[in-house]
Amino acid sequence: MLVPLQQVWRMSSGNGTRRKVGKLQHFNNMMASAPETLTEVQGLFSKVRTYVKPSNGEWSIPDPNVALRHQGEEHCRLQALKVSLNAVKNQLSDKNVQVWHQHTNFTNRAGKVIATVRSAANAEVCTQAWCKFYEILGTFNPLPGEALQSGELNTVHLCEAPGAFITALNHYIKTSESTRYCDWSWAANTLNPYHEANGGSTTIADDRLIANTLPWWFFGSDNTGNIMIQKHLLELQVFVSNMRRVDMVTADGSFDCQENPDEQEALVASLHYCEATAALLLLSPGGSFVLKMFTLYEHSSVCLLYLLNCCFHSVNVFKPATSKAGNSEVYVVCLNYDGKEAVRPLLSKLIRNYGPHLADREALFPNAIIPESFLKQHEEVCSYFHRLQVDTITENLRLFEGMSTEQRQRFDHIRDCVAHDYLQRFEVSFLPRSRWISRNTVSPACCSVSAGRPLGQKKQTGSFNERRELQTLSWREAREGLLCHLDTETLHGRWDRLLAGRPLSNVRGSW
Template sequence: MDYKRPTSIEKNVNNYFEKMYTFQKESHWQLPSISYKSTKFVIADLQDMKIKLNSVKSELNVFDLKKWSKHTQSRDVAGHVFSLLRNSVKPELLTQAWCKFYEIVCSFPLLNSINGASFNSLHLCEAPGAFICALNHFLVLNFPHIRWNWQANTLNPNYEGNNLCHMIPDDRLICHTYENWLFGCDQTGDIQKFYNHCDIVQQIVLRDKVSLVTADGSIDCMKNPGEQEKLVEYLHYCEAMTAFRVLKNGGSLVLKIFTIFEDSTICLLYLLNCIFGEVSLFKPCTSKSGNSEVYVVCVDFCGFDLLNPLWDSLVEPYKKGYFDENFSMFSLDDIPHSFINQVRTSCEYFFIGWQINVIKNNIHIFLNKDENDNEALERFKRNIAATYKGKYRLKMIPKNKKIVSNFNIYDKKKRKFSDFEFITQVNGNTISVFGNNLTDYINLTYGLRIKKVFSSRFISIDDLNKILRYKENISEYERVSPLYTYIFKKLSEYCTIINITGFDISVYYRYQKDLLKALLSAAKENKHIFLINIPFHTHFLAGIWCILACGFEQVYFNCGCLIFYKPTLNLNKVIQVFNKIQESYDLVQNTEFESDLINLFPYSIFDTHLHLIVNILNISNSFYVPD
């Protein structure tokens, strides 16, 4: 099929809401008896489509990235949907993902399996939570009396060992709904780990299986955009395997994918067609037309029993943690020609038709400015926005029906609680504290060892990167004058001094354990404690800081400097708690992963009772590191 580059945008509004392909399932489409035992296959004409698409994408390499991004954003036909909804509907956690999922849930019978007064859903790779908020909005308007129970998984934004490049650190919804989030037994939230899969499945099934699973996962492919499909194939496989284990008979699955040129995606789509009543590919109007994103929408799950004979071989890569590059999920001989032909048709429609045409049209307009075209586009964008709101019958929902009904979700740090106050007085850079009941909140959490800190709510990323490179410049710390040495000698008569130069932070979990030991020893001396450039980057160390502060009348803080001043009688209790934490290290058990103590308090306590500690540590953690 040959597609010509349009000289202007497509003028039919409905076409932008009907970018859909539904597979026509045939009776001889049956599950193979085994998986991942067949030699890897390649389908030549699909690879030709991939080459053609990547060739068009490569034409963008000559353009300035910022200018091109601004241009494509201005050319997005759905560009006014967001502002219209924000002003007239005021959805909770409105994002592009919110808009996309609202289209999906309005366009497909995802909730047909609801039977009774309750409805359960699981949302994988979900941060920041827009699919959840969009589904809630839909349920309030269309199923106002349903009792909805939802749970979600994502890379844990509070686990400091997660790389920012691989996750969305936005926790606006998470911090209000921790009890709904499943981060797996290692607390990372990484669903690509089989032990986390097992833990999440167990927690779901113990309650009840779900009627809907959504999976919106992706990873950063900017370094190799031409291989986006291969780079995300394992994640999409893990999402699908998890969905199969938790879905009820008759349930639905929404899975984001990118192109269908490789054997892994072809096999996964065939598998989905064999175990669901109907499978469709859908490109929401609010999904950027120039990218390869499409959603696989599967309804009427036939049940896990159908997968049982195949399951052991199907999850073998999951248990190993990777695909064997020499094998495909199924043999090409096991996949009917009629299915392959439908894959070809869908690829021609979505990627050769829509995507290439959009990219070429954007290039044409970028190189040939046309004010008349811009005016026509603006009118069309307003038409699209109005059609979106009217087609899906969107209107506001009551504030008390939102996921977070107490206050604005964007003001997470403004909450106040009267049942417990940790900080009694803040005077400049000095705080006076009491926290006799702080230890009541201790809830030791074990998870994957943090070998390197990649993200932290207790320090800016720029400062974090500087500090983690400090070892290269350690000599700068050690060049001290005789006066400096004399002053510290005198201070040591009244203070216990702990300096970063005495620690190695290149392996962070060891540093945490060493610092706890040093602070315990210092507390036993019953003197002021003077910390110089000691970082408290993790929730575990922030908890240690808070417990230690309970044993002193005041804490002085500044850039790179902490002074715990004047021990109180409560310091004995602090020492007891530190001893118990040290003893808890002996309880660490390494099974599927290297385990460690990673938190002393629930994450939520730093959003509520201890929210000011986050600001204080951001100041004291920002010490000078010579470049």
């Protein structure tokens, strides 16, 4: 765990900070003297559960004739977890969202990672997503060995604005010995931030990468970029057909569910089905798939996780240290795809039913098809992440009542330890700007870059209960209430969006 001084020096030599070495030496000494700190830090980086397939081949791709034909039934033990988690989350309903975020930012053990990576590694579009994906790369090594040996790597990134997974992957490839000379091609999809059909709350304002790499982005023939449109799926396949093989697909899709947080999982289910269908269609044998999901309690998630387990050699559910511990977000990391051949009949059915309601009507599989041995493991996975999240929220609620000076100092210390451990653990090293993806970056003044909040989206204010109350007011009353809450940055964001609101034609294809 404690890194030799030479390695620390190698890592920080990029920006030539001798001073940092001394600081890290000091940090190592502190770590050595506090084993409980070491355990706590290590625990943050080990939040993962892996499904173990029975050797008798019991987990096999279901017959397409039973798929999407029956109503799904809820799983009572999983629903009990949902009720209990929502009861804990409901205790936050009277908290002012800004004050609460300030509090949880302070108690977030990984809260200093972004700033540390930004200054030590010169990372491009260095956001929380960057740090999460770098952690996934460093933990699972999802780039298939076969691709690396051939010297060619092709990746597709769904729901990807503003593009930090891509810049993190670029950083990883350019700074790792085994991938440095790899010939890497990528393509990405996302809701088109310049298309007026995409409301302010659905797109991301930060277009630093997109504006510089437009030909690599796929927005489909209607230019919206919506991955849930059936023809877009087939067009995307054509868009990436110049890739000899597709080695990794990432899908980080989500949208704002803050007005109905109890049903977040059900609201995003169809998006997740579409992302998974796209991955199964695009990936080559041996490929990897990284899918962002939330809680996994609904029947739709049980079916999806089962399907992924039937199609990949290894399926892991991972909560990165750099994902805020109080939220439900997890990453499903699937390694070594069996290939389309095995899943083709079911995939055809998924494609025929593809769309924004794919997970809303009939269940993907009837309950009777899902083996008990899978359900048992799945329940264990859900209980594990349930406990982690409930513990975090409960701790945050307790600390919200007040923190002693010692407690504050300890948090500060842990946050430093986690940030430095992150750099060491994932060997994050300096990348000169000349090796960034957008080397000739336009000056920020030319891009509509803002704080990474969706374009034009109002900053959440007040408590959940207060926002609910606001919704029941008349339109005029509500508008007045909202206008007083709008900050200058949000107003500027809306103005930027109006200025940038011209639909762009897709440069890459003739859709």
